[in-house]
Structure formats: C-alpha cells, structure tokens
Amino acid sequence: MTVNLLKRLESSVASFRITLKKLQQIHLSTLGRIENFRKTGQDGTFADISATFEDASPDEDLEFFDPEEVPPDQQTGGKVNIQLGDMDLASWEHDLKADLGLIETLLSEMEKVSPADDAKLQHLKEHIQAKIEAPINPGNRKVLVFTAFADTADYLYEHLSPLLRERYGKRVRFFIYNSKELHELESFSADAGINVMVINAQAFNARGKDARRIYEELDDFQTRRPIDVIARNRPILILDEPQKMEGAKTVESLKEFKPLFILRYSATHKQEHNRVYRLDALDAYNRKLVKKIAVRGISLKGQAGTSAYLYLQGIDVFRDKPPVARVELEMRRASGIKADTRNLAKGDNLHAKSGELDQYKGFVVSDINALDNTLSFTNGVVLSAGDAVGDVNETVLRRLQIREAVAAHFEKEQQLFAKGIKVLSLFFIDEVAKYRVYQGDEAKQGEYAQLFEEEYNARLNEILSLEDSKYNQYLRGIPTDRTHEGYFSVDKRSKRLVDPETAARSTESDDVDAYDLILKNKARLLSLDEPVRFLFSHSALREGWDNPNVFVIGMLKKSDNTTTRRQEVGRGLRLSVNQNGDRMDDPATVHELNVLTVVASEGYKEFVAGLQKDIAAVLSARPQKADEAFFTGKVLKTATGDVPVTPQIATMVTAYLLGNDYVDDAYRITLYDIGGDARVNGIRFDEHRTEPWKLGWIDVDIKLGTIGGRKR
Known part of the structure; x- marks a missing residue:
C-alpha cells in the first residue's frame, strides 16, 4: 500500500489527495461498522478491499469501494470476507484510528500545495506554451499529454485549460481523451488551431482480449481506428514519469502515435535520451533548493613512537591575544585517568598539564597556526584540526563523532529555536546491537546509546544557564532517555529490533517497518512538543526516507562501497520547515538557516573528495x-x-x-x-x-x- 500511495503522489498532488480522501472514507465507514457491531451484534460481515489497492498496476486507475457498498458478487475472487466477531476489534480499531489520524494529517499538508506550488504542473505549462509559440512544424499546435492516472488527467485539464484559453483565446482546444466521446478527437484532428489532448496509459496500453477501443475500427467513428486519426497529426508527446512507460509493450504502443518527437519529464529517468532540460544536484544547490553542506571530519593519524592520546578539536582565534588550541588529552585525576579538553597556548607542556603522565613527555606546544589549523609540538608531532593520534580505538572514534554531532546539534538548535524550527540529528549505524541489545526478554542500551547519553548530558550541562529563557525551559523539559530513538525493522514474532535485509546488488534495505515509523510520524517529529530530536537508524536507506529538518548526520559506521556518500547526505538535504509547516526557502536567508552538518568517520578532505566523486558521477555533463x-x-x-x-x-x-x-x-x-x-x-x-x-x-x-x- 505504501508503494501505491507513493505512486499516486508521484503522479500528482491531486491524485494523492483523491486517494487519501477515499481512504479516509473507508476508514470512517469501517469504524462505523465496528461501532454498530458492538451495539447491535448485527452487520458483522463485509469484504476486505485491500487487494484492490495492493494489486494496482502503475498504469491502472485505483478503484476504491466503500465497505457498505461492495456488492455480493464482488465479495469473492481475491477479496476476503471478514467476520467482525472473529477480529480483535480493540486492536484493529486502535490501528484504524491511528491510520485515520495520519491520513488527516497528510490531507492537511496536501491542501497547502496549490497549483502555483506544483512544479510539475508549472513545467508542463512551459513546455506546452513553447510548442504553441514556436511550433517545430509550422501550423501544427497539437500536443498529447500522457499520464498514468485518469484523475491526474482531470487535474491537468482543470488547471491548464483556463490558463491556455485565457492566454491564447479561441485558438486553444484542451480536452481529455474519452473513447465514448470521439467527436472531441474529430475536432482535435480537423482544427488547425492549438489542440492539447490528455490521455492516460491504460487507454492505449492493452491488447488481445483487453484491447482498447483506440485500436478498433468503430462503426460510430466511420469505421476508423482512433489511433490512426491521432497518428496522422504527427503530435508531440509529453510523457509524465516516463520511467513507468518503458516496458516493451508500452514502448511499442507509443510508436503507433507516430509522434513528431517525445518530451519525457522525470526526476528519476531510468533510460537516458536527448536532454533538453536538467535540474541536477549542482543546479539544485545553485537555485537554493537544497541545504548547504558542512563537514566535520575526524582523521586517525598513526604517529610512530608515541601512544599519547590527543584529539585536536580546533583552533580558536581572538582579536586581543594569540590563538589557542582546543585539545582532548588524558588527565590524571583522583578517580583515575580520564580524557578531558584543555585550551593550549604556545609553550604549554602536556606532561605537566596531564598530571605528569609519562606518555606526554616531550609534548611541548611549539606553534599554533590559525591559517592552516595545525598544532605543532617540539618533538615533531603535528596535528591538523580533526586529527586524533595515539591510543585511539573504534569506541574512542565513535565517541568523538557523537560529541561533534551533539555539539553541532546544539549550535543549530540555539540558532533556530526562536524561529520555531525543530532540529533533528540522524546517526547512521551498521547494526542494531550498537544501539540496543537484548538479554533474555530485557532490552538494554547498546554501546552507541550509552555514549550518546554521556556526551549529550555533558554538552547539555555546558549549554544550560540560570536564565529562565524559553530555550532553557525546552531543554529542561526533555529527559535524556527520551530525546533519542532507534528506527529499525521489528521482528514480527519477537517484537525485537532487527537489522534490515538488503537485496543483492542493492544499496537500499527493505527496512519498511522502520521507515514507516519515520514517514508516519514525520509531522510529529517536526513538532517541538515531541521530545525525540536524535534518530539512530541503518545506513542502507530507500529513496524518499528523509526528513526536511535533519540538520546533522553522523556516520557511526565503517566506510563501505554499498551506500554512497551522496545517498547518505541526501537524507538531510531538503529545506527545513517551521512549526506552521512553512518551508524556509527565502532566497535571502535560505543558506544561512539551511546548513547540513555531516560528521564523517574520515578526514575532511577525504570525505569531501569522496562526496565530490559521487556527485560528479551523476551530474549532467x-x-x-x-x-x-x-x-x-x-x-x-x-x-x-x-x-x-x-x-x-x-x-x-x-x-x-x-x-x-x-x-x-x-x-x-x-x-x-x-x-x-x-x-x-x-x-x-x-x-x-x-x-x-x-x-x-x-x-x-x-x-x-x-x-x-x-x-x-
């Protein structure tokens, strides 16, 4: 059902709205049947119509039935008769109400998308107007628009027809193909003016026993075939979502239209043709349609002859004094040896600073260079910002990454809280056990969840002040264990979180359960009333599983070749929205507010070079x-x-x-x-x-x- 809903949304916002309204009616009707059954014990059987939706072909219009209106002869043949007395009505009713709430939320969001905001509709207008005003073959102003769903055709007709008629007067004819109203096609062919016909794929994409009237010689059409009449006009075809029309049968059917040429409009072409318009990753950035990218890289540097742990967080520059280096090193304390951060100046001796730990003998700061962000010691060791040396294992690296991600989150949150923008951070991990472990029937925090809470609390204590500000109140009102959550698949039997399965030669998981949660709860996650701000999930993501308010991404996993940096970064590139659902896309401030920080598990230069390589591979020439x-x-x-x-x-x-x-x-x-x-x-x-x-x-x-x- 999720896939078919997305197909409807991909076709047009109008199709998606219609589907949501029909689903809303079905849910309300079903809830009414359950309530009536509870009160009277009657009317306890009806047909499950879900198969109608699940089995829908991309080129078919989905038919929905009200459970009360399904005729008896349609209650077999793939549809299951349901006895309400056999159902767990309490659980089912709860799920139906939850779905209904989601549907109503989606409907509310869809109502905000006006035709003026519909980019696909606007681009189609531009294509049609270009054909009208500069026809390739003089005098031919006929245009065919193909779409997968009939209600998308209705939507296009509703919004294109008035515009074209107003702009071009009586010269425009705009209609939807209907095999029972072939007089429209007659006029389409005979009229020398501008003619636009909208036709959906199912009208011409069936043969044999299911042959469409478009291929038949019809008595009421002077024994002509409609397809021949269309073909004699040598029309221009405009295909909406052409990747759905690349099957062998469909491709052969399109040839029968004998088009002058074909315009294919899609964001996800499967087959390359002659490109006449593009909007790739670089174009999207230049037009301020996506976030900027900031990178915090951490490099593990091998230094021969030293086991001293050092992590150079950065160089701070001041107007009235020399620069200082923020360095994490091990410190001797009464309770033992622990890592801590210190500001170092030129001449500082780490042996003395650390409480005379032997591994820091010879580490005296000789230079702090703010131009190239380096810290040099008298023993020849040189660190660049983001470098970690010494006894650094994977746990230390992940702790550093989590610390940087939490710091970036708070920085962005302090900037955007007053503007009503919820900040979310997303951590990619490679297995559930790093976030949650199971001992018998008891679930406990995994290693990364523990590291996160330690680093979060430490940073929170630095951020909180005695000031009774709204932001301080907001932070104090969120328990640490409720500000992070894991989104993974759930085993149907054990109810435990499990790692998703990834198909062969695929970079996307079948982690449907996990990302249904993110998609269904997207509106709630964007609310400041929802305490969850940090998400842990698997790195193998399916396209479309993202959230506009992800401002920080942490790569808590080993680098691999299955998921590109571009795919991972893409989960946070959408422009953010505020509490009213307004997108933060003001050209004057869009890239001041919308900056995605990536905390990489490699050095800055390595990550940027790798990301550039990934982007270059898919950019237009x-x-x-x-x-x-x-x-x-x-x-x-x-x-x-x-x-x-x-x-x-x-x-x-x-x-x-x-x-x-x-x-x-x-x-x-x-x-x-x-x-x-x-x-x-x-x-x-x-x-x-x-x-x-x-x-x-x-x-x-x-x-x-x-x-x-x-x-x-």
Whole structure:
C-alpha cells in the first residue's frame, strides 16, 4: 500500500489527495461498522478491499469501494470476507484510528500545495506554451499529454485549460481523451488551431482480449481506428514519469502515435535520451533548493613512537591575544585517568598539564597556526584540526563523532529555536546491537546509546544557564532517555529490533517497518512538543526516507562501497520547515538557516573528495578540467571590453593555475578554501573549521561562454 500511495503522489498532488480522501472514507465507514457491531451484534460481515489497492498496476486507475457498498458478487475472487466477531476489534480499531489520524494529517499538508506550488504542473505549462509559440512544424499546435492516472488527467485539464484559453483565446482546444466521446478527437484532428489532448496509459496500453477501443475500427467513428486519426497529426508527446512507460509493450504502443518527437519529464529517468532540460544536484544547490553542506571530519593519524592520546578539536582565534588550541588529552585525576579538553597556548607542556603522565613527555606546544589549523609540538608531532593520534580505538572514534554531532546539534538548535524550527540529528549505524541489545526478554542500551547519553548530558550541562529563557525551559523539559530513538525493522514474532535485509546488488534495505515509523510520524517529529530530536537508524536507506529538518548526520559506521556518500547526505538535504509547516526557502536567508552538518568517520578532505566523486558521477555533463582546450574560445569580461581567449592566453591562464596549485597535474581543480567557503571541483562545501590550504584563490564564474576571474 505504501508503494501505491507513493505512486499516486508521484503522479500528482491531486491524485494523492483523491486517494487519501477515499481512504479516509473507508476508514470512517469501517469504524462505523465496528461501532454498530458492538451495539447491535448485527452487520458483522463485509469484504476486505485491500487487494484492490495492493494489486494496482502503475498504469491502472485505483478503484476504491466503500465497505457498505461492495456488492455480493464482488465479495469473492481475491477479496476476503471478514467476520467482525472473529477480529480483535480493540486492536484493529486502535490501528484504524491511528491510520485515520495520519491520513488527516497528510490531507492537511496536501491542501497547502496549490497549483502555483506544483512544479510539475508549472513545467508542463512551459513546455506546452513553447510548442504553441514556436511550433517545430509550422501550423501544427497539437500536443498529447500522457499520464498514468485518469484523475491526474482531470487535474491537468482543470488547471491548464483556463490558463491556455485565457492566454491564447479561441485558438486553444484542451480536452481529455474519452473513447465514448470521439467527436472531441474529430475536432482535435480537423482544427488547425492549438489542440492539447490528455490521455492516460491504460487507454492505449492493452491488447488481445483487453484491447482498447483506440485500436478498433468503430462503426460510430466511420469505421476508423482512433489511433490512426491521432497518428496522422504527427503530435508531440509529453510523457509524465516516463520511467513507468518503458516496458516493451508500452514502448511499442507509443510508436503507433507516430509522434513528431517525445518530451519525457522525470526526476528519476531510468533510460537516458536527448536532454533538453536538467535540474541536477549542482543546479539544485545553485537555485537554493537544497541545504548547504558542512563537514566535520575526524582523521586517525598513526604517529610512530608515541601512544599519547590527543584529539585536536580546533583552533580558536581572538582579536586581543594569540590563538589557542582546543585539545582532548588524558588527565590524571583522583578517580583515575580520564580524557578531558584543555585550551593550549604556545609553550604549554602536556606532561605537566596531564598530571605528569609519562606518555606526554616531550609534548611541548611549539606553534599554533590559525591559517592552516595545525598544532605543532617540539618533538615533531603535528596535528591538523580533526586529527586524533595515539591510543585511539573504534569506541574512542565513535565517541568523538557523537560529541561533534551533539555539539553541532546544539549550535543549530540555539540558532533556530526562536524561529520555531525543530532540529533533528540522524546517526547512521551498521547494526542494531550498537544501539540496543537484548538479554533474555530485557532490552538494554547498546554501546552507541550509552555514549550518546554521556556526551549529550555533558554538552547539555555546558549549554544550560540560570536564565529562565524559553530555550532553557525546552531543554529542561526533555529527559535524556527520551530525546533519542532507534528506527529499525521489528521482528514480527519477537517484537525485537532487527537489522534490515538488503537485496543483492542493492544499496537500499527493505527496512519498511522502520521507515514507516519515520514517514508516519514525520509531522510529529517536526513538532517541538515531541521530545525525540536524535534518530539512530541503518545506513542502507530507500529513496524518499528523509526528513526536511535533519540538520546533522553522523556516520557511526565503517566506510563501505554499498551506500554512497551522496545517498547518505541526501537524507538531510531538503529545506527545513517551521512549526506552521512553512518551508524556509527565502532566497535571502535560505543558506544561512539551511546548513547540513555531516560528521564523517574520515578526514575532511577525504570525505569531501569522496562526496565530490559521487556527485560528479551523476551530474549532467560539465567540464571536468581547467585545461587550455577549456579556456580557448571563451571571452574575458574586462573593464575595457571583451577579450577573446586565444590559445596563447589559455596557455598563460593554465600555467598560472598550475603554478599556484589551483589545479593538479591533470588540470583538475584542487580543493581550496577562503573564509570557510571551501570548494572541490566547483562544488561548494562549508566546513566547521576553516582550513585555507592555499593563501590565494581565484573564483571563475562560467556562464554562457563568459568567464569573469578575480584574484584576492
């Protein structure tokens, strides 16, 4: 049922609304039948119509029946007769009411989506208007629009027809194909004006015993076949969600329309064709449709000859005093040796600071460099921000990651709380046992849950103040054990959380139970009244399982090749919403509010380079190298006029880029940073700690053959 609901939503918001309303009616009717049975003991049998929904083909319209209206002859043949006396009515009624609440919440959200907000509808308008105003074959203004569901066709007709008629007057005819009203098709063919016909796939996609009238010679159509009449017009076909129309039978059926050409509109093409419009990852960022990405990387550095544990959290810079380094090291205390954070200045001796622990002999701070975020000691050890050295096992690494994620969460929460934006953090782990373990019938916290609560409480104590602010009240009102939750599959028999199964050659799990919880509770998770703010879940996620208010992602797992960084980061890229459900997409502030922080289990540069590689693999074709061939023929915009880039100028430009390390030996753009604005191969990333690997920088903006360069 979940899949078919998503298919309806993918088709159009109108189809989804219709389906939700029908499901709402079915639930209300069923609850009424249960209540009546309790009172009278009568009317205790009705048909289960779920099979109608579950078995729906992508190209079929879903038929829904009110349980009270299902005729007796439809109560067999796949539908199960249900005796209410055999049912656990209390549990069923509880589940129905829970579903009804979800349906009503979804309906409320769908009502907010107006035609003006429907991007697919707006793009379709643009395509049709382009055909009308600049037809490829003069005089032919006929357009066919294909859709999987009839009610989507009704929706398109309702909102396209008035617009086109208003804009183009009497020249527009817009109608929905109906095999019983073939006079509309007659006019479509005979009229020399603008004609738009909407037809759903099931009208032409069946043969044999189920042959559609569109392929029959009809007496009431002068013994002609409707498909032949359409084909003689050489129409332009516009396919909505074409990946659903790529079956061999459908492809052959489309050929019978003899289209002049086909426009395929989808976000998830399975087969590449000639692209005329794109909106890929980079386009989405540039148009401010997704969050910015910030990265906090942690690198494990092997240092020969030392077992001293050190973690450089960052370098703090001040106006009136030298920079200091925030370092975690082991400290001797009365209760034993524990790790603690200290601010170190030049000349500090770690042996003395640690309580004279032997492993820190020779560790005296020789330099703190705020330009490249490094800390140097007199014994030759050099750390960069995010580096951890010494006795660092996986538990220590995960603790550091959780600490950074919790810190990032509180920073973002303090910024957004007053704006009514709920901040969520998502931890990816590779097995349930890391979060929850079972001893007999008792469930206990796993290793990561314990580490989280320790780090959360430590950070919370630093954040809380005596001030009686609304934010302090909010934090004090949330028990630590209720602010995090695990979302995993649930074993039907044991009711325990279990690891999801991932199919062969797949990066997505069948973790339906887990993410039904996230999807069904999405509205509740976005509410500040809901205490859960930190989510632990499996890394193998199915597309669509995300939440707009995820601002922090922690990778508490070993790197693998099954799930790309792009897939993982994608779970938090949607723009956030406030308590009223308003999306935070004001162009002036969208990237100030919407920043996704990723706490990686590898170094910053390694993660960014890997993410860039993943993104580049799915981006539309773009120049990959800043070599002479790329620059030659471009035009430089200067104060004195345009300057064409000759091969000689191109050679000078590439030599400068290569000599200043803006490109590598293969002329690929290298990673650089200025003021926290880090990029790799043109993809922008914002990092928690500024790491200017290069002192100079050049920003090259390429638009329509124009290059504008500036050096700072």
